[in-house]
Amino acid sequence: MRLRFPMDNQRVADMSLIDETGERYVRMAGLACVGSSHINGVARLHTQLLKDQVLKDYHCLWPDKIINITNGVTPRRWMGVSNPKLTALITEAVGEDWLNNMEKLSDLEPFADDASFREKWYQIKRGHKEQVASLILKRFGFVVDPDSMFDVQVKRIHEYKRQHLNILHLISLYWRLKNEPDFDMVPRTFIFGGKAAPGYFMAKLIIKLITSVAEVLNSDPVTRDKLKVIFRPNYNVTIGQIVYPMADLSEQISLAGKEASGTGNMKFAMNGALTIGTLDGANIEIREEVGAENFFLFGLTAPQVFELKQSGYHPLDIYHSNDRLHAVIDLIEFGHFSHGDRNLFKPLLDSLKFNDEYMLFADFQSYIDCQQKVNAAYADKEKWLKKSIKTVARMARFSSDRSIREYCGRIWQIKPVEVLSG
Numbered sequence: 001m002r003l004r005f006p007m008d009n010q011r012v013a014d015m016s017l018i019d020e021t022g023e024r025y026v027r028m029a030g031l032a033c034v035g036s037s038h039i040n041g042v043a044r045l046h047t048q049l050l051k052d053q054v055l056k057d058y059h060c061l062w063p064d065k066i067i068n069i070t071n072g073v074t075p076r077r078w079m080g081v082s083n084p085k086l087t088a089l090i091t092e093a094v095g096e097d098w099l100n101n102m103e104k105l106s107d108l109e110p111f112a113d114d115a116s117f118r119e120k121w122y123q124i125k126r127g128h129k130e131q132v133a134s135l136i137l138k139r140f141g142f143v144v145d146p147d148s149m150f151d152v153q154v155k156r157i158h159e160y161k162r163q164h165l166n167i168l169h170l171i172s173l174y175w176r177l178k179n180e181p182d183f184d185m186v187p188r189t190f191i192f193g194g195k196a197a198p199g200y201f202m203a204k205l206i207i208k209l210i211t212s213v214a215e216v217l218n219s220d221p222v223t224r225d226k227l228k229v230i231f232r233p234n235y236n237v238t239i240g241q242i243v244y245p246m247a248d249l250s251e252q253i254s255l256a257g258k259e260a261s262g263t264g265n266m267k268f269a270m271n272g273a274l275t276i277g278t279l280d281g282a283n284i285e286i287r288e289e290v291g292a293e294n295f296f297l298f299g300l301t302a303p304q305v306f307e308l309k310q311s312g313y314h315p316l317d318i319y320h321s322n323d324r325l326h327a328v329i330d331l332i333e334f335g336h337f338s339h340g341d342r343n344l345f346k347p348l349l350d351s352l353k354f355n356d357e358y359m360l361f362a363d364f365q366s367y368i369d370c371q372q373k374v375n376a377a378y379a380d381k382e383k384w385l386k387k388s389i390k391t392v393a394r395m396a397r398f399s400s401d402r403s404i405r406e407y408c409g410r411i412w413q414i415k416p417v418e419v420l421s422g
């Protein structure tokens, strides 16, 4: 570094593998950059953030090292194994071997305009929902309506993924059902799943909020026909294989710039769920592929997040100027979901009101408005089904076959060999 930038002591210190600004420690990311031949940004936005911000100095030193190969998921597991009925229906439409050659999926697109095909598509989704409804009845002892919209957020519990933004929306629906006699909505079943890291207090408090809200809503006679809330503990790949096929709506609502790629977003879309999401990670590329008209977009963009942080973000001002948000926060604050205990959720509410690092308040109104559009779209069954079929037909790019092929060509420099069977 001293040879390359002789006068630039600051740069040398910034890039040293030992941080010496305070107590000395090894910079693990720096070590990884030096030791690697390539660094992959797992979605286009993530790659750009690595180049422009996170690893700026390394990108300046080695401009060809950071590359973009957007993630993919294996359609054999996430369609073939987890959703055999949908797989069989697609095979009827486009022919054999599309699971190994996802480009063939584009032949599915015209079937969106075939009413009898749409009905078969609907019945498969409906079958998964019925199955899950009877599982819930057995395990939790209460009824969920398989005709309700299954609104699903399954992923690790983290503040940046904003499960609590989802909860704020669901409380706002609850509040409207209780306080606005003319308010009507399509019935929804909210399904959450995910683990919190053992020492992550705030993530565990978010789980507590979900289960506490569930307890109140599921037994409220005024709202329980419209709103149900389920939290599935011990979420894992085996549970995932049941969850992705039964979802109507996929929640991909991280603060823009925080989700490197996401892969759950791909698994949902391959199983015919429509996405509500921010312009984050691979959501951006999924939206480009499936078409803006088939994606429910809301929220700040990554550059807008950056600007707002720079200019000074004041969540408390939003709280005081947005009546709906105020009402929702107050319900939690006054102990409505915690048997009158005003302290239980205080750490979570204080962190939102006085800091809100992940800008839930900034995206709240946009999210609520977008969810209203989701509600209207779901009410039009045939239109929703068309969107669902077109989404699946346009997901070829997110097969891991494509991403692994790119790794072979651009990083490992290896060519495929034919595997002789028998």
Ligand SMILES: *Cc1c(COP(=O)(O)O)cnc(C)c1O
Residues within 6 Å of the ligand: 154, 155, 156, 235, 236, 237, 238, 240, 261, 262, 263, 264, 265, 267
């Ligand atoms: C796909 C998957 C994830 C990743 O989900 P994201 O929504 O991309 O965070 C996490 N856990 C399990 C069990 C998965 O199958």
